[in-house]
Amino acid sequence: MTLPAPGAERRIALISVAPQEYVAVELDGNAEEQSRTQLRADDLAEWVAAVEAAEAPRWILRTAAETYASLLRDGVRIGRSHDLVLCHAILRDTASVTAPLPASAGWERREPAVAIPSLFDVFEEASGDEAIDTTLDQYRAQRDVIAAAPDGRLTLLCAAESAGGLIAEEMRVAGLPWDEAVHDAILTETLGTRPVAGGLPSRMVEIGDRVRELLGDATLHLDSQQKLLRALHRVGVQVESTGRWELAEHDHPVIEPLLAYKKLSRLLSANGWAWLAEWVHEGRFRPVYIPGGVVTGRWASAGGGALQLPRSLRPAVRADPGWTLVVADVAQLEPRMLAAMASDEAMARAAQGSDLYAGVVASGAVATREEAKYAVLGAMYGATTGDSGRLVPRLRKVYPRAMALVDAAARTGEDGGIVSTWLGRSSPRPSGEWMRLQAEATGADADPAVVALARRRARDWGRFTRNFVVQGTAAEWSLIWLAEIRHRLQQIPEVFAEATASGPFARVPHLAFFLHDEVILHVPQEHADAAAEAVRDAAATATTRLFGSFPIDVPLDLRIAESAEK
DNA sequence: ATCGTGGGCGCG
DNA sequence: AAAGCGCGCCCACGAT
Numbered sequence: 001m002t003l004p005a006p007g008a009e010r011r012i013a014l015i016s017v018a019p020q021e022y023v024a025v026e027l028d029g030n031a032e033e034q035s036r037t038q039l040r041a042d043d044l045a046e047w048v049a050a051v052e053a054a055e056a057p058r059w060i061l062r063t064a065a066e067t068y069a070s071l072l073r074d075g076v077r078i079g080r081s082h083d084l085v086l087c088h089a090i091l092r093d094t095a096s097v098t099a100p101l102p103a104s105a106g107w108e109r110r111e112p113a114v115a116i117p118s119l120f121d122v123f124e125e126a127s128g129d130e131a132i133d134t135t136l137d138q139y140r141a142q143r144d145v146i147a148a149a150p151d152g153r154l155t156l157l158c159a160a161e162s163a164g165g166l167i168a169e170e171m172r173v174a175g176l177p178w179d180e181a182v183h184d185a186i187l188t189e190t191l192g193t194r195p196v197a198g199g200l201p202s203r204m205v206e207i208g209d210r211v212r213e214l215l216g217d218a219t220l221h222l223d224s225q226q227k228l229l230r231a232l233h234r235v236g237v238q239v240e241s242t243g244r245w246e247l248a249e250h251d252h253p254v255i256e257p258l259l260a261y262k263k264l265s266r267l268l269s270a271n272g273w274a275w276l277a278e279w280v281h282e283g284r285f286r287p288v289y290i291p292g293g294v295v296t297g298r299w300a301s302a303g304g305g306a307l308q309l310p311r312s313l314r315p316a317v318r319a320d321p322g323w324t325l326v327v328a329d330v331a332q333l334e335p336r337m338l339a340a341m342a343s344d345e346a347m348a349r350a351a352q353g354s355d356l357y358a359g360v361v362a363s364g365a366v367a368t369r370e371e372a373k374y375a376v377l378g379a380m381y382g383a384t385t386g387d388s389g390r391l392v393p394r395l396r397k398v399y400p401r402a403m404a405l406v407d408a409a410a411r412t413g414e415d416g417g418i419v420s421t422w423l424g425r426s427s428p429r430p431s432g433e434w435m436r437l438q439a440e441a442t443g444a445d446a447d448p449a450v451v452a453l454a455r456r457r458a459r460d461w462g463r464f465t466r467n468f469v470v471q472g473t474a475a476e477w478s479l480i481w482l483a484e485i486r487h488r489l490q491q492i493p494e495v496f497a498e499a500t501a502s503g504p505f506a507r508v509p510h511l512a513f514f515l516h517d518e519v520i521l522h523v524p525q526e527h528a529d530a531a532a533e534a535v536r537d538a539a540a541t542a543t544t545r546l547f548g549s550f551p552i553d554v555p556l557d558l559r560i561a562e563s564a565e566k
Numbered sequence: 567a568t569c570g571t572g573g574g575c576g577c578g
Numbered sequence: 579a580a581a582g583c584g585c586g587c588c589c590a591c592g593a594t
Contacts, residue, residue, distance in 0.1 A: 301586070304586095387580055389582075470583090
C-alpha cells in the first residue's frame with residue numbers, strides 16, 4: 001500500500017445519483033470539484049477500467065460493499081479507494097483528535113441484506129446534485145479529521161480500512177476453493193452414512209441410541225438441553241449445565257458417548273450436507289465478510305459462518321488443478337502487538353522467534369509453556385481467578401511496561417473512559433444504563449447491592465477496554481498485512497494457461513480467505529514462490545508501518561500446499 | 567407461523 | 579490445567 005502525500009494523487013468520487021446513473025467527480029488537491037462525468041450504469045465498468053488503467057486514482061466510494069461488487073461482476077478491479085462508510089465509523093468515534101467527525105445517519109453501515117436494494121434509497125428524496133454535494137462534503141469532513149491526527153495514523157488506518165473493504169468484496173467474488181467430494185467424505189467418515197430422507201446419519205443414530213440406553217430413556221430428545229439435563233440428574237450426574245467442560249468433570253459411562261454425540265451433532269448442524277448445499281457452489285465457498293464489523297476493528301461475517309469453519313474441514317479447502325494454496329498465519333499476534341505498543345523490550349525479547357510462550361518461560365516468569373500461555377492470555381483478557389488469574393501477577397514483575405499498558409486500559413474502562421488502538425480506533429462509550437448504575441453507586445447512601453453490582457459491571461467493562469487495545473491493534477496489523485499482500489499480488493502477471501474458474505480472479509493469484517491472523521491465497525503454481533514472498537514482505541512491512549524500528553518479531557507460519565490441512 | 571432469548575460450541 | 583476478550587450460528591422453547 002502506497003500512501004502518497006495528500007494532494008499528490010488523483011481522486012475521483014464515484015457517486016450514485018439515481019437508479020442506473022452515476023456521476024464521477026474528479027477532485028483537485030483541495031478536494032474541490034475539477035470536472036464531472038455523467039455515466040449510465042451500463043457504461044460504468046468500462047469507464048472505470050479505462051481510468052484505472054490510465055491513472056490509478058484513489059476512488060472515493062460510498063462503500064465498496066455497494067459499488068465495488070457490481071464492478072467486480074463486470075470484471076473490473078480497482079487499486080485504491082476511500083470508503084466513506086467504513087471511515088465514517090472510525091472517524092466519528094476517534095479520540096485521536098479533539099474534534100472527531102460528526103456522526104451522520106446517512107453514512108452508517110447498512111445491513112448487508114438491504115445494502116443492494118437500498119443502494120439508491122439515500123437519494124430518493126434528494127436530487128442528483130444533492131447526492132453529489134452530500135458525498136463531497138462528507139469526504140472533505142473526513143479528510144479534515146484525518147489530517148488533524150498526529151503522525152498520520154488515521155491516514156494509515158483509513159487507507160487500510162478502505163483497502164479491506166475492497167478485499168472483502170474481492171474474496172467473496174473469488175471464493176475459497178472448496179472440494180465438495182472431500183467435504184462429503186469427511187462427513188460420511190465422521191457422522192456415518194448420510195440419511196436418505198430426513199433422520200440422522202448412521203453413526204449419530206448408533207451413538208444416540210447408546211446414550212439414551214445409558215440414560216434409561218429410549219425416547220429422549222438429545223437436542224433438548226432441558227430434557228437432557230433432567231435425564232442426567234436421574235442417573236446421578238449432578239451437573240448444572242450440559243456444557244462440554246462440566247460434563248467432562250464427571251465419571252459416568254454416559255459421559256463419553258454423550259460428548260461424542262454432541263461433537264457429531266455440532267458438525268452436522270453447523271457444517272453438514274445442508275451447509276454444503278447452501279454455501280458451496282461450483283467449487284467455491286463465498287462467505288460475506290464484514291470489514292470492521294466488530295467494535296475492535298476485526299472483521300465479522302454474515303452467513304455461512306465463515307469465521308468459524310471447524311479445523312476438521314480444512315482438508316476440503318483444495319486448490320484447483322494447476323493452482324496451489326499459500327497458507328500463512330501468525331503465532332501469538334496479540335501479545336506481540338502488546339509488547340511493541342508498550343515498548344516493552346523484555347517482552348519483545350521473549351517474543352523473538354516463533355514461540356512467544358517459550359520465551360516467557362525462558363525469562364523465568366513461569367515454569368512451563370502451558371503456564372506461560374494461560375498467564376499471557378489472562379493478562380490480555382483480565383483473568384482474576386483460577387490458574388490463569390494466579391499467574392498474571394508474575395508477568396507484572398517481568399514485563400512491567402506491557403502490563404502497565406493493559407492495566408491502564410482496564411482502569412480507563414472501569415472509570416467510564418475511552419481507550420484507543422495504536423492507530424486510533426476508539427472504544428465505544430459505555431451505555432447510558434452503565435453510567436446511571438455507576439452514578440447511583442457513588443452516592444453516600446447507596447444500596448450495598450447496587451454498589452456491588454456497579455463494581456462488577458465496571459470490572460466487566462474494564463476487561464473489555466483492556467482487551468480492546470490489544471485485539472484492535474492486532475486487527476490493524478492484520479489489515480495492513482492484507483492490504484500489502486494485495487498490493488504485491490497485483491504486481492504478479494496473470495497466467496495464460498486455461499483458467500479453471502471464471503471471473504476477474506481466474507488468471508491471477510488472489511486472496512481467498514482471511515481469519516483474524518491467517519490468510520489463504522489461491523495461486524497459479526508457477527507463482528507460488530512469488531506469492532509466498534509477497535506474504536512475507538507484507539508482514540514485515542505491516543510491522544514497520546505500525547512500530548517503526550522497534551524490534552518486535554512477527555513470525556509467520558507459512559506453507560505452500562494443495563490443501564489447507566495442517 | 568414468527569420472533570426473541572438462552573444454552574451450547576465453533577473460530578480467533 | 580483456564581472460563582478472563584471478541585464473534586456467528588444452530589437448536590429448543592416460550593411468548594406473541
